[in-house]
Amino acid sequence: xxxxxxxxxxxxxxxxxxxxxxxxxxxxxxxxxxxxxxxxxxxxxxxxxxxxxxxxxxxxxxxxxxxxxxxxxxxxxxxxxxxxxxxxxxxxxxxxxxxxxxxxxxxxxxxxxxxxxxxxxxxxxxxxxxxxxxxxxxxxxxxxxxxxxxxxxxxxxxxxxxxxxxxxxxxxxxxxxxxxxxxxxxxxxxxxxxxxxxxxxxxxxxxxxxxxxxxxxx
Amino acid sequence: xxxxxxxxxxxxxxxxxxxxxxxxxxxxxxxxxxxxxxxxxxxxxxxxxxxxxxxxxxxxxxxxxxxxxxxxxxxxxxxxxxxxxxxxxxxxxxxxxxxxxxxxxxxxxxxxxxxxxxxxxxxxxxxxxxxxxxxxxxxxxxxxxxxxxxxxxxxxxxxxxxxxxxxxxxxxxxxxxxxxxxxxxxxxxxxxxxxxxxxxxxxxxxxxxxxxxxxxxxxxxxxxxxxxxxxxxxxxxxxxxxxxxxxx
Numbered sequence: 001x002x003x004x005x006x007x008x009x010x011x012x013x014x015x016x017x018x019x020x021x022x023x024x025x026x027x028x029x030x031x032x033x034x035x036x037x038x039x040x041x042x043x044x045x046x047x048x049x050x051x052x053x054x055x056x057x058x059x060x061x062x063x064x065x066x067x068x069x070x071x072x073x074x075x076x077x078x079x080x081x082x083x084x085x086x087x088x089x090x091x092x093x094x095x096x097x098x099x100x101x102x103x104x105x106x107x108x109x110x111x112x113x114x115x116x117x118x119x120x121x122x123x124x125x126x127x128x129x130x131x132x133x134x135x136x137x138x139x140x141x142x143x144x145x146x147x148x149x150x151x152x153x154x155x156x157x158x159x160x161x162x163x164x165x166x167x168x169x170x171x172x173x174x175x176x177x178x179x180x181x182x183x184x185x186x187x188x189x190x191x192x193x194x195x196x197x198x199x200x201x202x203x204x205x206x207x208x209x210x211x212x213x214x215x216x217x218x
Numbered sequence: 219x220x221x222x223x224x225x226x227x228x229x230x231x232x233x234x235x236x237x238x239x240x241x242x243x244x245x246x247x248x249x250x251x252x253x254x255x256x257x258x259x260x261x262x263x264x265x266x267x268x269x270x271x272x273x274x275x276x277x278x279x280x281x282x283x284x285x286x287x288x289x290x291x292x293x294x295x296x297x298x299x300x301x302x303x304x305x306x307x308x309x310x311x312x313x314x315x316x317x318x319x320x321x322x323x324x325x326x327x328x329x330x331x332x333x334x335x336x337x338x339x340x341x342x343x344x345x346x347x348x349x350x351x352x353x354x355x356x357x358x359x360x361x362x363x364x365x366x367x368x369x370x371x372x373x374x375x376x377x378x379x380x381x382x383x384x385x386x387x388x389x390x391x392x393x394x395x396x397x398x399x400x401x402x403x404x405x406x407x408x409x410x411x412x413x414x415x416x417x418x419x420x421x422x423x424x425x426x427x428x429x430x431x432x433x434x435x436x437x438x439x440x441x442x443x444x445x446x447x448x449x450x451x452x453x454x455x456x457x458x459x460x461x462x463x464x465x466x
Contacts, residue, residue: 114310114312116308116310116312117312117314119270119308119312120308120312120313120314122269122270123268123270123301123304123305123306124326124330124374124378125298125301125302125326125330125331125378126326126329126330127330130329130330134325134329135314138316139315139316142316216358217315217316217358217359217360218315218358218360
């Protein structure tokens with residue numbers, strides 16, 4: 001196998017990696033906010049349920065969660081698994097896992113906002129939802145950028161866990177190439193590493209720009 | 219009719235009784251200064267009057283409308299109406315840091331009161347000008363001094379056209395050289411016959427601007443009346459002791 005073929009095949013795998021990455025963020029960033037609302041709900045059973053959910057998501061390996069989501073419908077419910085479930089099972093597992101972490105990050109951000117902001121809003125007559133969406137949420141977003149950046153960078157690397165259920169993203173592809181006859185060997189892993197590293201470099205760079213865009217106030 | 223009427227207000231935090239039955243009337247155009255040592259309950263009184271704390275007992279009445287009756291807070295819809303009666307200026311300003319000064323001042327009149335944005339904008343700019351902040355309309359709170367922030371907070375409260383304003387130690391978070399500019403603005407409002415209740419440690423200011431002084435200690439009103447009398451010639455021993463301590 002030539003070097004070019006290897007890079008080309010890894011690139012195709014990397015497109016799947018990117019799909020997992022962006023779909024996970026698209027689902028988990030907003031879902032995290034809903035989870036936060038559940039965590040703070042006045043309805044105790046919901047609050048309790050969400051706490052258990054967060055606890056399980058943080059307390060068990062993501063790889064195992066991916067397996068459960070992938071095999072669960074068949075093993076637990078006896079459903080037959082369609083071919084494309086592989087990919088969507090991975091996406092589902094990533095989203096519900098990352099939403100739990102984002103919910104806790106949001107909670108930290110929201111609870112760090114001084115009580116005076118709520119009191120000022122109350123005295124000015126803002127409703128509860130106006131207070132949250134106009135006053136609290138924008139300030140929360142600024143505060144959580146550094147921890148969210150951390151999570152996003154971790155996610156780039158975590159996408160490789162989809163390999164556990166044979167989703168053909170870049171890591172699965174690299175393993176396949178390495179064991180193939182007359183493969184470029186270790187060089188394949190090195191190239192895969194470059195893909196991850198360069199992409200994470202771009203992520204960090206972008207998030208730094210986002211952080212700067214919020215620097216107009218303190 | 220009094221703008222504000224407090225009747226026998228009681229408030230405890232756990233075992234600690236902070237307000238032990240406070241009654242106070244604020245007539246239209248009146249300026250009441252509340253003085254007293256730390257822990258006397260004056261800030262709690264203000265927080266109860268502005269409905270930031272639930273009461274354990276007593277009435278809070280604005281313009282004849284009950285906000286709290288026998289310790290029970292009115293329903294949401296009534297409260298929304300009643301909240302329009304008053305504004306509050308905080309010790310720590312509590313401006314919204316992600317909004318410019320103009321937006322801080324404009325936002326509630328437009329989005330809470332549903333007033334016309336262009337009209338509110340003109341009024342907000344006028345208020346900022348009155349506060350000496352016309353150049354700062356597009357600045358963010360973090361770019362301003364404490365004194366400027368506090369004046370912006372006063373403009374924000376005024377833009378809702380309240381019947382009265384509360385001030386919770388409006389100069390306590392400021393450097394001494396910045397207190398003057400804030401006190402000047404409050405004095406100007408007093409001259410315009412704005413109804414105000416001011417919790418303050420600035421005794422000379424209280425004496426000058428207020429027409430009624432309330433001295434609180436230990437959760438009760440120990441003495442109240444004309445400034446010259448309460449500060450100049452106090453009758454109660456506790457008032458005398460407090461004022462003597464300040465002089466030292």
